Amino acid sequence: MIRKLIAAGLAGTMLVGTAAFAADYPDQAVTIIVPSKAGGSTDTTARIFAEVAESKYEGFEFVINNMGGSGGQKGFEAIARAEADGYTIGMNFTPQMVAHVVSGRADYTLDSFHIMGNVAQDAGIVAVPKDSAIQSMAGLAEAAKGGDLTVSVNGIGSDDFLAAKAFEKQAGVTFNLLPTKGSTEQKAGILGGHVDAAFMNLSQMIAQHNAGDARIIAILTEARDASADQIPTAKEQGFEVYMSATRGFVAPAGIDAGIQSKLDAMLADVLADPAFKKKTAASKIALLPMSGPDYTAYLQQLQAETQEVYDAAPW
Amino acid sequence: MEYLSVVFTLPALLTILIGTFAGVVVGGMPGLTATMAVGLLVPFTYTMDPTLGLMLLGGIYCGAMYGGSIPAILLNTPGTPAAVATAIEGYPMSRRGEGGLALKTSVVASFTGGTFSVFILLLFAPLLARQALNFGPAETFLLAIMGLAGIISIADENTSLIKALLSGILGMIIAVVGTDDMSGSLRYTAGLVELIDGVDFMPALIGLFSMIQMLELAGQRDHAPIDTSALGGARKRAKLPKGIGKFMALGSGTGTVIGILPGEGATIAAFISYNFAKQVSKAKAMFGKGNPEGVAAAEAGNNGCVGGSLVPTITLGIPGNSVAAALMGAFIIHGMIPGPELFTIYADRTYPFILSMFVANVTFLIIGLAFAPYLARIALIPPSVMVPVVCAFAVLGSYALNQSVFDIYLMIAFAVFGLLLKKLGFSLEGLILGLILGPIAEGGFSQGMIIGKGSPTIFFQSEIAKVMWLIILVLLLPPLVSHIRRLRGTKAR
Numbered sequence: 001m002i003r004k005l006i007a008a009g010l011a012g013t014m015l016v017g018t019a020a021f022a023a024d025y026p027d028q029a030v031t032i033i034v035p036s037k038a039g040g041s042t043d044t045t046a047r048i049f050a051e052v053a054e055s056k057y058e059g060f061e062f063v064i065n066n067m068g069g070s071g072g073q074k075g076f077e078a079i080a081r082a083e084a085d086g087y088t089i090g091m092n093f094t095p096q097m098v099a100h101v102v103s104g105r106a107d108y109t110l111d112s113f114h115i116m117g118n119v120a121q122d123a124g125i126v127a128v129p130k131d132s133a134i135q136s137m138a139g140l141a142e143a144a145k146g147g148d149l150t151v152s153v154n155g156i157g158s159d160d161f162l163a164a165k166a167f168e169k170q171a172g173v174t175f176n177l178l179p180t181k182g183s184t185e186q187k188a189g190i191l192g193g194h195v196d197a198a199f200m201n202l203s204q205m206i207a208q209h210n211a212g213d214a215r216i217i218a219i220l221t222e223a224r225d226a227s228a229d230q231i232p233t234a235k236e237q238g239f240e241v242y243m244s245a246t247r248g249f250v251a252p253a254g255i256d257a258g259i260q261s262k263l264d265a266m267l268a269d270v271l272a273d274p275a276f277k278k279k280t281a282a283s284k285i286a287l288l289p290m291s292g293p294d295y296t297a298y299l300q301q302l303q304a305e306t307q308e309v310y311d312a313a314p315w
Numbered sequence: 316m317e318y319l320s321v322v323f324t325l326p327a328l329l330t331i332l333i334g335t336f337a338g339v340v341v342g343g344m345p346g347l348t349a350t351m352a353v354g355l356l357v358p359f360t361y362t363m364d365p366t367l368g369l370m371l372l373g374g375i376y377c378g379a380m381y382g383g384s385i386p387a388i389l390l391n392t393p394g395t396p397a398a399v400a401t402a403i404e405g406y407p408m409s410r411r412g413e414g415g416l417a418l419k420t421s422v423v424a425s426f427t428g429g430t431f432s433v434f435i436l437l438l439f440a441p442l443l444a445r446q447a448l449n450f451g452p453a454e455t456f457l458l459a460i461m462g463l464a465g466i467i468s469i470a471d472e473n474t475s476l477i478k479a480l481l482s483g484i485l486g487m488i489i490a491v492v493g494t495d496d497m498s499g500s501l502r503y504t505a506g507l508v509e510l511i512d513g514v515d516f517m518p519a520l521i522g523l524f525s526m527i528q529m530l531e532l533a534g535q536r537d538h539a540p541i542d543t544s545a546l547g548g549a550r551k552r553a554k555l556p557k558g559i560g561k562f563m564a565l566g567s568g569t570g571t572v573i574g575i576l577p578g579e580g581a582t583i584a585a586f587i588s589y590n591f592a593k594q595v596s597k598a599k600a601m602f603g604k605g606n607p608e609g610v611a612a613a614e615a616g617n618n619g620c621v622g623g624s625l626v627p628t629i630t631l632g633i634p635g636n637s638v639a640a641a642l643m644g645a646f647i648i649h650g651m652i653p654g655p656e657l658f659t660i661y662a663d664r665t666y667p668f669i670l671s672m673f674v675a676n677v678t679f680l681i682i683g684l685a686f687a688p689y690l691a692r693i694a695l696i697p698p699s700v701m702v703p704v705v706c707a708f709a710v711l712g713s714y715a716l717n718q719s720v721f722d723i724y725l726m727i728a729f730a731v732f733g734l735l736l737k738k739l740g741f742s743l744e745g746l747i748l749g750l751i752l753g754p755i756a757e758g759g760f761s762q763g764m765i766i767g768k769g770s771p772t773i774f775f776q777s778e779i780a781k782v783m784w785l786i787i788l789v790l791l792l793p794p795l796v797s798h799i800r801r802l803r804g805t806k807a808r
Contacts, residue, residue: 039357039644047358064358069717070511077508105501105511150766156499178765179496181758184640185452187633188577192448194766207632207652282650315499 025086025259029061033082033090035075037068041203042247044283045120046091049249052276053266060266071096071157073106080108082252086259089116089251098303099157102310110299114260116249117267118290118298120280122201124163124220124243126234129193130213137218137237140197141171151175152186152198156315160186160199163220163243165309167199170239190214201245202228203284220244227286246288248295264292318666322674327370331671334371335678338378343386343394345521346712349379353641357648365649366664370671372645376638377675380581380618381425381683388417388610389693390705392525396516396751397581397620399744400589400613402524403469407605414691420555420607421614422683424563428615429676431567432574432622437669441658444630447575452766453773456759457783458576462583462752464790465590466745468602475740476798482741486749489514490757497761509721516751518713518722522729523743525709530734532698555607562592562608566615573616574623580636581617581624582751588616590790622672629653629665 032050036042043066050062067075076097079090092113100106128134134143143149153160156179168174178195180186183204189195190205191213198205206228208214218234219225220243234241249267251260270276271289280287290298321327341347353372360368383395388405401421408417435443463483470479492503493513504510566588573584592612593602602609624635625642632653634640646653649664657665713726733743767773774780 037354037641039354039641039648041647043358044361044644044648047361067718070508073511074508103499148768150768155496176765176768178762179499180762181496184577184634185762187631188448188627189451191631191633192451194451207654207656211654211656213631213654283648284650284652 025262026060028087029063030086031063031065031082031088033075033079033088034064034066035068035072035079035091035093036066038064038066041120041122041283041285042091042093045247045280045285048276048279048283048285049119049267049270052273052279053270055275056270056273057266071100071155073100076100077107079250080112080252084252084254084256086251086255086263089249089263092248092250094246094299095159095162095302095306096157098299098306099162099310101303102306103157103315110296110303112253113250114253114255115292115296115299116251116264117271117292118246118248118288118295119267119271120247120285121221121288122203122245122247122286123225124159124241124245125200125202125205125216125231126167126197126218126220127190127200127205127209127214127216128197129190129195130215131193132196132215134197134217136232137167137234137239140167140217141173141239143196144168144171144173144175147174148176149173149197150178150195152178152180152189152195154182154186154200155179157310159201159243159245162306162309163241164199165313166241166243167234167239170241187214199243202286225286227284244288246290246295246298248290318663318670321366321663321667322370322670327367327667327671328674330367330370331374331674332678334374335378335675336682338375338380338675339382339385339679339682340378341375342379342382344712345386345392345394345525345709346517346715348395348517348716349376350637350641351716352379353638354644357641357645360645361648365651366667368649369642369645369664369668372642373668373672374675374678376642377429377618377621377672378679379638380429380621381422381614381679383617384421384425384610384614385418385690386525388421389414389690390525390701391528392705392709393520395581395617396520396747397585397617398613399520399524399582399747400465400585400616401610403589403603403744404606404609404613407603408607408610409605409691409694411605413605413607414694415688416555417605417607417610418687418690419684420559420610422680422687423555424559424566424611424614425618425683426676426680427563428567428570428618429621429679430673431615432571432619433669433672433676434622435571435575436622436625436672437666440626441630443575444627444633447577447627448631449777449779450576451777452759452762454759454777454779454783455576456756456763456774457780457787458573458583459752459756459759461590461783461787461790462586463748463756464787465586466742466748467791467794468590468593469742469744469748470794470798478740479742479745482736482743482745483749485736485741486746486751487753487756488749489519489746490750490753496758497765507721509719513754514725514750515716515722516747517716518726519729519750520747521709521713522726523733523747525705525712526726526730527734527737527743529702529705529709530730533702535698559607559611561595562611563615565591565595566612567619569612570616570619571623572619574620574635575626577627577633577635581620583755584620584623585613585617586748588612588619594790594793618676625669629657630655 032046034043034046082088186198190198209216219231341352352375383398384401387393387398387402391406393399393402405417466483470476569588570584624639627633628639634643651661713722
């Protein structure tokens with residue numbers, strides 16, 4: 001008898017599950033695919049979002065599914081392929097998401113997604129060893145003349161790589177470019193004086209900068225960062241090089257418009273929530289809220305810029 | 316002192332106990348790794364008291380590093396790559412019925428290495444971290460070569476030197492698959508997203524050791540009975556062999572030093588310690604046939620990495636290995652950014668965390684000693700029960716790692732292919748060493764060449780590099796000389 005009841009219940013939920021209408025949405029947990037390992041900053045962002053959203057919206061439950069590796073490609077593909085029923089959304093991070101498209105490795109395109117909006121950013125920076133003679137971006141350009149200044153980036157096709165390429169183009173120099181397996185190697189290289197400079201992200205080096213173990217000579221955003229306002233922008237120093245790693249939410253394209261607008265509104269609402277702001281600040285996540293249309297435009301432009309770099313020197 | 320009182324409260328002790336026990340279990344299951352466990356639990360510590368959260372993760376780290384040795388000794392299926400060297404000596408001991416003794420040696424050695432390294436972490440962290448920074452890509456390359464020198468020492472009467480070297484090279488060739496970090500281009504990935512990051516060494520490890528061991532067990536017509544006479548004795552008090560302390564000390568020191576170097580792991584530490592032990596030992600001939608000295612050095616070596624790897628992590632924010640990187644995530648989640656602040660503003664969390672790892676070490680020592688006689692009996696389980704159970708875990712473990720079915724097939728492929736190699740007399744330890752260390756050597760070499768602007772002199776420039784070359788020579792020459800002697804001897808006959 002009990003078995004029959006359970007079976008009937010299961011059949012019932014399956015029926016409801018297939019017909020997802022905005023009216024009775026959600027009737028099950030929403031999965032957030034995080035295309036990186038648990039414990040990283042993208043993962044933390046998703047978890048804080050889930051926590052705040054669950055407390056604000058009754059009936060909503062989120063499950064985080066980490067799909068790390070391959071520069072996020074596995075996760076991005078999974079989001080693009082997921083059923084567009086509103087029960088799977090995911091996080092994206094740039095520039096990897098568009099870089100996979102540009103290099104022809106991705107099965108998805110930007111059109112495979114509905115871009116929900118951006119949440120956070122990690123500004124690009126240029127760091128040098130603490131006793132380096134290089135004090136500014138002009139100094140970096142000067143030192144790079146001759147082509148034997150060793151500069152590390154976090155892998156080919158990464159945000160650091162694109163920023164370094166953009167700087168090379170503007171300053172008319174060529175670095176002795178050192179690709180690494182990640183920020184750990186980059187930090188060790190700068191702190192140990194094995195490289196002359198590194199293109200990195202603010203969160204990876206700010207502690208070392210504050211401790212005096214390394215020096216950040218420029219931040220690669222339009223304006224100075226509120227948490228590190230003593231660091232000048234590259235723009236102030238005469239170099240229009242902009243790069244930051246953004247982290248936002250996307251959904252598979254084709255979700256029922258009613259459901260999608262519910263989710264989009266929720267994202268905007270959570271981003272404006274004081275509890276969300278407080279929690280992200282504690283985890284040192286720099287917020288950069290962007291609406292869906294704005295973020296879509298940003299991604300399209302980024303893809304075009306990345307394409308230019310790729311066409312000049314494919315990887 | 317006041318920090319000690321934070322550790323010795325009931326919630327703290329309970330947390331450490333749970334963490335350590337969970338760590339031992341995770342380490343003991345092939346496919347579940349400390350990195351994975353810590354990574355998955357970091358988000359959960361978010362809602363916990365920061366100090367307790369860190370203690371839990373620290374306990375897991377300490378416990379997992381030891382736990383890997385248990386199945387390595389009993390079933391020849393290392394739970395972590397760092398326990399491969401332990402399996403080489405521990406499993407033959409187990410076959411002789413000395414499993415209890417091997418387990419005891421391993422737990423005492425793990426405790427020694429772990430405790431020593433935490434002492435170093437507590438007392439000298441900032442100083443040593445600065446020193447470790449001198450270690451650049453060129454030195455990383457040499458360290459990987461030092462680890463690879465272990466392949467030479469695997470060669471014995473059963474595996475010829477040529478075959479051991481060939482398996483090492485084969486491992487390195489398999490490691491070529493994946494993204495080339497230097498150019499960003501894909502190498503032999505056959506268009507599979509699963510291979511973009513290369514062949515994961517965990518499915519390889521499970522296939523090459525766990526699966527093959529089970530296939531061999533299943534394939535035996537008569538099961539060679541394990542000498543059970545020694546088991547009774549193990550219940551009483553199997554005394555640790557005399558002079559084993561030297562090997563534990565050797566492993567502890569080596570493991571701690573290698574742990575401190577940024578980006579190096581327990582696998583290299585265990586193999587280099589093992590290799591050192593073989594050079595120093597008076598019973599060289601016993602190596603490969605169940606020498607407790609090898610178990611002692613390898614286990615002290617990989618547990619020495621625990622404290623060592625946290626030295627650059629908490630002082631400079633440069634994680635010593637992947638587990639330390641996951642742990643760093645936990646620090647950051649609680650707003651404790653690694654650096655000097657950890658020892659000033661957050662001293663009331665950092666010091667109890669470090670001290671808690673002493674307790675974690677004591678915890679697994681007690682667990683290990685108490686359970687050793689019972690665990691040793693696992694080796695007596697009849698193959699008809701053992702084989703299906705371990706195979707199920709092997710499949711589960713391969714899947715769990717990346718939640719990827721592809722890894723299961725990869726594991727099975729390694730098992731089939733590895734069994735063939737083993738029957739032909741190739742060394743699987745050599746293969747896994749090549750697979751794990753090949754990419755580290757490659758990365759160090761290519762980065763060294765870029766930094767050296769195309770000139771290989773960078774590999775000989777620094778003082779550290781010179782000393783390392785010397786050690787490599789010391790590791791390579793004696794086995795080569797004895798090998799040549801043996802060859803001459805057989806010719807003369």
